[in-house]
Amino acid sequence: MRNKLLDRLGPLFVVLAVTILRYLFPNKISFFTEIAIYTIYVMGNNMLYGYMGLVSFGQPFYLGVGGYATALFLAYVGHNPLIALLLGIVSGLLLGLVLGPSFIRLKSSYFALINAALCAIGVFIFERLLIDITRGNDGLWFRSNMTKLPILDIRLPQNFFIFVVIVLFLALFVYRHIDRSALGTMFRSMQNNEEKLRFIGFDTFKVKWVGFTLAACFSTFAGSLYAINFGFVNPSLGENSRAVEVIVATLLGGSGTVYGPFFGAFAFLGIKDIVSRWITRWELVVGILTIIVLFRFSKGIWGTLKEYLLRAQRRM
């Protein structure tokens, strides 16, 4: 009984938690804003890894594409941030539709690597090839071009936070819906036994394609949000070297779950924030963390929490 209520209000709880925390720590507002955006980014990777069992070493590419799509629009074409964000999602849609068919055919290690290659190519495109419009490493500024939205002037950090939190709520809602839907079931069955699913008559190719596209959309959308958050993009958004961070966050939170990305984003950014104050060698911590999570903690934070909750429920 209680579980159903918790269940239904899940996204609300998450969003409330973030909001409360932000007001408790007013000087950390950018931190919490980033958590919300990063959650969406992790949701994208979670769709690939948790739902479809695919590792990608090139997720920053999608961040970059989304970010630049938004930035280029606002810098050269229009002024409405909402349209710019929409463009971010659309760019993900296009990437998913175009790259999907060739990428999803690949076996796991090749999928990981082709994404890494794509990421490097992406950096090249943003940094060099299109330097005339992207301004390469100098970065592209466009904050001054954004206009106020009807209700909320998201150019102000406080308001942008509220905006992002609402977006997160909607994203979680959509994500949860996917998880509960037939599509979610198909993802899970596919991980279990893809052949069987095909024999029953489902087109697993299309399922994978849809999953890949959704993942791309979430990731590019996160990139767009990053862009608007900073009012600025540069090629480092899509750099290879940060590729493993989103994988760590996915594992940390609990892969294959709806709220895992949130916990993962929170934990990862939180740890990064705390640790980087004392240790400059951030990589070391990421490495140790990942190994601990993989060997001892494979369900991640949310996965483990869920188990406790279930066990506690059964006792009642």
Place this chain on the structure above:
Amino acid sequence: MTERDRKTLLQVEHIDVSYDKLKVIFDVSLSIDEGEVVVLVGRNGAGKTTLFRTIAGFLKTDNGAVRYKEEEINQYKAFEVAQKGIRYIHQDKHVFSTLTVRENLELGSHANRNTEWGPVFEYFPKIETLLDRRAGNLSGGERQMLLIARALLGKPYLILMDEPTEGLAPHIITDLTKSFKKINETTTLFIIEQNLPLTSQIANRVYCMREGRIVAEIGSVEEIKKISFEKYL
């Protein structure tokens, strides 16, 4: 085969084996005496290969014991079991195809540094003519000969053969059967076979396996020749 005072070479006692929490072998016990040819029959999926892999050390038992010459061997790694004198010929019938026949044999004799290949060539004279052939270019019958020759070079006490006659032409099977009899003079054989007429020709004893259990043991040659196995499969 004369009755003689045979020592027990292999004793399997009440073992259960699971693949990833799925139990596939239930309370299996059997014994193999020195000098015997014991055949294990059963349908596909009955667990025969799993049993062999367990004896060879590739799988660990959940409980029970696998005793070879009185020693519990399931704790050992597969290569250690092979070094002790049990050679398992894999069901996948894999010869190292990018290596020559000679190199395959070299690997077979490496563990015990066996340089006497003569006896093996006596069993399979044809192998001696194929030494420089790439193993991947062998025919089915030649491949099976190589597999057994490779195993024999280790001078094992016990050879576990997993469906040795599968897919081979009848005249090759006849030759192979003759070889088995000769090999048996010095080596104990435990063979998985689906070929029931062949089984009646070569076996001293037969175990029947169904759905992970031993359901019958047929102990004498006369019975083996008379019986119809189908009811146990």
Place this chain on the structure above:
Amino acid sequence: MDLALWIPAVIFGFSISGIFFLVSLGLSIGFGLMRVVNLEQMLYYTISAYMTYTMVRLTGMFWLGLLCGVIIAAIVGFAVETQLLRRVYGRPMLFTMVVTFSFFLIGIGAVQYIWGLSPKPVSSPIKTMIDIFGMQIPLYRLLIIATAGVVYVLIQLLLQKTILGKAIRAGIESPENLEALGININRIFTITFIIASGCAGLGGALNAPLVMVGPYMGFDMLLYAFITVILGGLGSIKGTLVSALIIGQVISLGGTLWSPLAFVAPFVVMFIVILIKPTGLYGVKGVV
């Protein structure tokens, strides 16, 4: 066709190929034999380069530094194989990839701790230039090419003529069948790994005078090693050599045409190859 530009570029390309070959061997064999994609391979490359730097600072002798680098790299490789990799054999490929990469990150952290963040210069041990067709070519680069060639020959000799090599080739086809013959497969894995990490170390030491010895040097090289191995086919030594030759030329000649190409062209090549023939030019059959 200005020969003046292209001849040095080709030779330059071969020297890059030499380094890539040495550094990628470990990835290729590691995959072919042990079915692990061991992403921490570049750690041996990095450690060896740093070791070389330290020995040069202490003694001024580059070749001693190189020797130390290779030995230390092999020792670290030994430690990693026996302690870490043994625990992950048989696990899903992705698990291993993430674990080994995390270990790589830990190693980078350790390197930063020991040597600090700033790049370390290592001067070339041989500064002489050789005249080839009227062009000045650094002798050192030719030395690298020669070294890689010698290593290739030695490895082929090992694989074809020694029983260890035959066991490795057999193990690449089927480790279980090898084990069934009573051969200690763990020892084979370990020895192979020591050789592989030693080669990566050799690549690191040789490359130290040519690139910035910095904590992140392994990152860039990892991607290139991957490209080399994917193009050549995981598990094939010959494939690694051929693709190293190709990639070296792509980088060098491409870079001569338009300098940004030096960075991106290999990735484009990898991208295309994965799409057309994921198993690479000489990929081992039945392998992911």
